[in-house]
């Protein structure tokens with residue numbers, strides 16, 4: 001994030017500015033999602049007997065059909081000068097009280113909201129068309145014998161380009177050229193501009209969030225805020241972690257680092273920024289507690305574009321902890337297999353200390369734990385002879401649950417694999433991994449394990465089907481005073 005934004009964000013200001021769009025620098029400003037409602041209900045008809053409405057709607061449809069941006073038509077008239085959250089178009093004698101310039105055909109007014117990362121986003125864009133200009137509707141060259149007036153259709157295309165977030169294009173053939181000309185249809189450059197503006201996520205690697213502890217770093221080839229948001233000047237690095245939840249969940253995220261001044265951000269997967277911690281304390285790390293509704297999210301580990309604290313930098317390694325607590329079992333990710341076979345198995349599971357009232361991943365040695373999982377097998381595997389497996393991945397060890405219900409240590413590639421059960425596979429396979437497990441009673445005060453469940457077929461026992469997000473179990477003594 002921008003180091004200069006620190007002050008404004010500390011007071012949680014959402015800034016709103018408006019801008020007359022006769023000439024824009026490259027800003028990267030865009031709508032949150034590549035779509036907008038547009039209110040259109042103008043009076044009148046052109047000399048060629050095409051209504052202004054039809055010409056404008058045709059221009060909206062051209063953008064929707066040819067680019068990745070989608071306009072939704074709402075056939076109602078609203079004053080485009082009103083800052084009312086409705087993007088609209090109309091003719092007027094002046095631009096909201098100000099005279100039009102002598103050559104101005106139309107003006108697009110974009111209104112913005114400040115964002116945690118990247119350029120301001122567009123929240124409303126209105127078009128005011130100069131009604132002292134003689135317009136008409138026609139294809140082809142701008143000047144044609146026998147057709148008075150200027151083509152309104154290409155003016156609409158151009159102004160709608162500004163609505164989408166495009167700026168003027170001077171070097172390539174484009175409807176977004178600074179002045180009106182013989183082009184009357186969208187050009188390749190216009191379409192490519194929209195794609196570039198709304199495809200920032202494609203430039204960044206998205207990792208799956210692993211709950212519990214993990215290590216990573218910022219720098220080198222990591223994505224930058226400018227790349228992610230396609231615009232602005234923020235060159236700070238970021239890591240993107242995706243996670244999914246099926247029920248309201250409380251999260252606690254922590255980044256520890258001796259070198260990296262970390263910023264933590266939660267966003268939806270279409271980059272609506274929801275929560276932020278840039279850590280005003282003396283330390284380099286950052287922590288963020290938040291509650292999220294069911295959905296798909298990014299945890300973004302970011303830093304600053306310029307160092308803010310004397311003892312912390314803007315690149316370097318960090319340790320991430322991601323902890324949760326919810327009334328339902330967490331998502332265990334999509335299915336995969338050791339040999340890469342496509343399959344549609346599904347997995348759920350959780351660890352509870354209160355008989356299934358809540359599920360979380362952090363416990364104390366005295367808690368009595370219930371660890372359970374459930375596999376919905378791929379329909380093609382049902383009824384076949386197979387087996388179930390449960391693995392616990394520790395820092396330097398792999399344990400597998402045997403048929404007696406004991407975790408036994410195995411090597412990196414156990415062969416044959418330790419089976420928890422051998423049986424014809426059912427549609428639903430519940431796995432009771434542990435009940436009334438008190439870590440302290442087993443002499444365990446502190447441990448971190450990632451539990452993975454899966455199954456295989458006797459016909460191809462090397463190929464184990466399992467899930468991408470392990471079930472994290474962290475046991476640690478209660479720390480008084482918190483931290």
Ligand SMILES: [Zn+2]
Nearest residue numbers: 021022158178
């Ligand atoms: Zn323009």
